[in-house]
Amino acid sequence: MLSRVANSIYWMSRYMERAENVARFIEVNLHLMLDMQTDEGQWAALVSTTGDLEIFMERCGKEATRETVLDFLTFDRENPNSILSTLTMVRENARSIREIISSEMWEQINKFYYFVRDSALSGVAAETPQDFYQRVKTESHLYAGIADSTMNRGEDWHFARMGRLIERADKTSRIIDVKYFILLPKPEYVGTPIDNIQWAALLKSASALDMYRRKYEQITPESVVQFLLLDRHFPRAILYCVLMAEASLHSITGTPAGMFRNEAERRMGRLHAELTYARIDDIIKKGLHEYLDNFQTELNSVGDSIRDTFFALSTAAPNTAGGMEE
Amino acid sequence: MYYKDYDTEGFFDEYFHADGSPREGASVLLRRLEQLPGGELLRRQKATEARLFQMGVTFTVYGEEEGTERIFPFDIIPRVIEAREWxxxxxxxxxxxxxxxxxxxxxxxxxxxxxxxxxxxxxxxxxxxxxxxxxxxxxxxxxxxxxxxxxxxxxxxxxxxxLEDNLRCPSGVSYVLENREVLKRTFPKIFEDLKIRPVDDxxxxxxxxxxxxxxxxxxxxxxxxxxxxxxxxxxxxxxxxxxxxxxxxxxxxxxxxxxxxxxxxxxxxxxxxxxxxxxxxxxxxxxxxxxxxxxxxxxxxxxxxxxxxxxxxxxxxxxxxxxxxxxxxxxxxxxxxxGEDPILPNVPTYVCWEELDRKYVLENLESLVVKPANESGGYGIMIGPKASAGVREEFRGKILEDPRNYIAQPTVSLSRVPILAGERFEGRHVDFRPYTLYGEDIYVMPGGLTRVALKKGSLVVNSSQGGGSKDTWVLRDLP
CATH class of the missing domain: 3.40.50.11290 (Rossmann fold)
Known part of the structure; x- marks a missing residue:
């Protein structure tokens, strides 16, 4: 398949997952705020978790309020990672590969994009944020379901799944990190009922609470992290994402499992091994935040290797109309 | 009756003779349309438009918000071409x-x-x-x-x-295929009765x-x-x-x-x-x-x-x-x-590069259409009868300055086909673009793009200026 097309499918899928996860970040913060009855510094912390603090400062000055942060993360077209910006990228990528994807996928992308764009004008997101972000998640789930049930399980589907799961692994690690940022100033909360409520909110924002309960009786920080980071079966858990992304990578290249023939496979395999043999006690002892930070760096280098291995041949599409049609 | 008071207004009409009686090729279709319950045609027209939008049959409009797409307006009354004409x-x-x-x-x-x-x-x-x-x-x-x-x-x-040969990158064939797809759903029974030649291949x-x-x-x-x-x-x-x-x-x-x-x-x-x-x-x-x-x-x-x-x-x-x-x-x-005479004539054309022609053109600017030699898509054209005196003078200057780059043609009173205007038919001007493939042999697709000026009285069929399209039915033999 064309490198450009593979690149577009991969990024279409990543951006879609990103849009969904921005909604999840915001949701977990909204939940936590409700219980903590103070929002001192928490909104700025949220922006720094998404990695966009610098551009936020540029755009909105120093003051990080609920309004400025929600608008920045949701509708700001100057923020490349806002929900509206990422959906615009989803749509632009999809437009350039319309002959590859199913028309059902295209229709869903359009519908989703217009929903968010129109919400920016109507102010509905600020009024009933929970409903709005819930709907964003639902539309993204709908897209994933449509993609899964209308695409051939060929190279294109594997590029899409790989993109989605790499993005998801990164974002789940950041969702866990939100908790770290928010709790850091108040170490006295650890182990209190408030703490447990917060961990439950965290699970909820990763749509993980129900599946977690089936596996663990109590909500403890160790088992929550264990579940979101190292579970092999939960679809938003980081290890699960890495396992499945690796499976797709090997389906694309045909390299047998457990071996590597390019840099992307080598790095992905190493990440797989690291997570498989990690122990939660060690991670927490050494520092969860540092562990997640390191994981994000490693995952980025997997992404770079995928680009070099599969997409580097292609160049950016020109932006001109070009040539006359009669 | 959709065409009870239908007036051809002196134009050549693809459906009706000058006296208002239906032409042979259109008569079966007209009979079938009359049998539909009241309001049914309009309902089907609306359903068709919705369907085209869903299918994403759109074109991009330049100069507006990035990536603005519109559907190409479509009228459900087809143009009919009889077998011997075809x-x-x-x-x-x-x-x-x-x-x-x-x-x-x-x-x-x-x-x-x-x-x-x-x-x-x-x-x-x-x-x-x-x-x-x-x-x-x-x-x-x-x-x-x-x-x-x-x-x-x-x-x-x-x-x-x-009117034009278009040998570079002629576009529009996708609309022909999509229009046919849509019209087959709109008039399935009529398709069975009339012997219409397929374009799908x-x-x-x-x-x-x-x-x-x-x-x-x-x-x-x-x-x-x-x-x-x-x-x-x-x-x-x-x-x-x-x-x-x-x-x-x-x-x-x-x-x-x-x-x-x-x-x-x-x-x-x-x-x-x-x-x-x-x-x-x-x-x-x-x-x-x-x-x-x-x-x-x-x-x-x-x-x-x-x-x-x-x-x-x-x-x-x-x-x-x-x-x-x-x-x-x-x-x-x-x-x-x-060594043969041309079967299809050109529209009479004056070449401003030739002295006699140029003289005639400059003397008759108000009745001629002046076109630049190397543009397409209807750009840079002057329609004499509709142009202001100022625009005509501007073109006089252009022609004198660069006669090689201009031709002129008399205005052609384009033939008309009815469109559905609410509950009745009204005549609108059309042109026609058939597509030819030259491979092992020469193949002309039996059909083509009929572009229609949807605005009453307009002669401009370009999609950028209020034009739409119709399906074109080439009949297999006489009905």
Missing amino acids: EALERGLKQRIYALNLFIDDIYNDKKILKDRVFPEELLKTSKCYRPQCEGFKPPRGIWCHISGTDLVRGGDGVYYV YPYRLREMLQYMAPDGVHSPTVVLLTPGIYNSAYFEHSYLAQQMGIELVEGGDLAVTDGYVYMKTTKGLQRVDVIYRRIDDDFIDPLAFREDSLLGVPGIMDVYKSGHVALVNAIGTGIADDKIIYAYVPEIIKYYT
Whole structure:
């Protein structure tokens, strides 16, 4: 398949997952705020978790309020990672590969994009944020379901799944990190009922609470992290994402499992091994935040290797109309 | 009755005789439409529009918000062409394309027509569309103009005239296919009764023709469609045709020239490409050979093309026949190469380059349509009867300054077809673009794009200016 097309499918899928996860970040913060009855510094912390603090400062000055942060993360077209910006990228990528994807996928992308764009004008997101972000998640789930049930399980589907799961692994690690940022100033909360409520909110924002309960009786920080980071079966858990992304990578290249023939496979395999043999006690002892930070760096280098291995041949599409049609 | 008070207003109407009685080809359809319950046609018109939007049959509008898409307005009353009319059209188109192909081959090679003084050499050399890079070139199977979309109009006398030949990148065929798809759903019963010739196999025939152009010795050629990208107004069509033919849709950046061949960049490395259906103008296709600033093309592709290692469809240089001055000579060109009289006449054309013609044009600006020789899509045209005195003076200056670049034609009172205006029919002006493929033999798709000026009284059928389209039914034999 064309490198450009593979690149577009991969990024279409990543951006879609990103849009969904921005909604999840915001949701977990909204939940936590409700219980903590103070929002001192928490909104700025949220922006720094998404990695966009610098551009936020540029755009909105120093003051990080609920309004400025929600608008920045949701509708700001100057923020490349806002929900509206990422959906615009989803749509632009999809437009350039319309002959590859199913028309059902295209229709869903359009519908989703217009929903968010129109919400920016109507102010509905600020009024009933929970409903709005819930709907964003639902539309993204709908897209994933449509993609899964209308695409051939060929190279294109594997590029899409790989993109989605790499993005998801990164974002789940950041969702866990939100908790770290928010709790850091108040170490006295650890182990209190408030703490447990917060961990439950965290699970909820990763749509993980129900599946977690089936596996663990109590909500403890160790088992929550264990579940979101190292579970092999939960679809938003980081290890699960890495396992499945690796499976797709090997389906694309045909390299047998457990071996590597390019840099992307080598790095992905190493990440797989690291997570498989990690122990939660060690991670927490050494520092969860540092562990997640390191994981994000490693995952980025997997992404770079995928680009070099599969997409580097292609160049950016020109932006001109070009040539006359009669 | 949809057409109880229908008035042809003195124009040639494709459905009705001057006395208001239905023409033979339209009569069965009209009877069936009358049997539908009241309001049913309008309901079906609305359902059809919704369906087209869902299918994403859109074109991009330049100059508005990035990537603005609109649906091409569609009217559900089809144009009907009777079998014997079509038979003459088909013969005329085949004759014309055959002769034009010989002409293009001749002017880039032996130049017999210039030596015999049938065609003035000066006109050729001064044409913006002449490509000296093609001199001495022989394309695969000797074919230059593989795909053409000839613009025809029907005057008050009921005769079909050729208005433009469009041998570069004629667009619109995707609308023909989609319109037919939609109309089959709209009138399934009527389709069963009337014997309408199918157009659905066009993508298959197009692909077959493209494969036939493969370089010598290549048995299962890789064929691709080259598009300027998603910002091009016809991107929908490029994507649609690629999908229908099951070939890759590529952009310039997806292709590279290495070791004398063209390759596409895939996730598994470079893959050789043998035939390119290019929807990019000559000017943009190779920055090394043509416009240096083009980012859309493939550097070095012209050399590969000339060495015969890749086929380009249409060939480079066919635009010469789209020059409107050269158009004026096509009747002579047909006679010269085939020894036959042209079956399809041109619209009478005055060539401002010729002194007598120029004099006539300048004296009659208010009754003529003046066109620049090298533009398409209706740009830079002056319609004399509608232009202000100021605009006419402006064109007088332009013609005097650069007579080579202008032609003039009398206004043709385009024929009309009814459209559905609420609960009744109203006549609107139409033109017609059939599509011809030149491969192992010459094939004219039995149908084509009927463009209709939806605004009452308007003669402008371009989609950018209030035009829409209709399905075109070519009947198999008399009903």
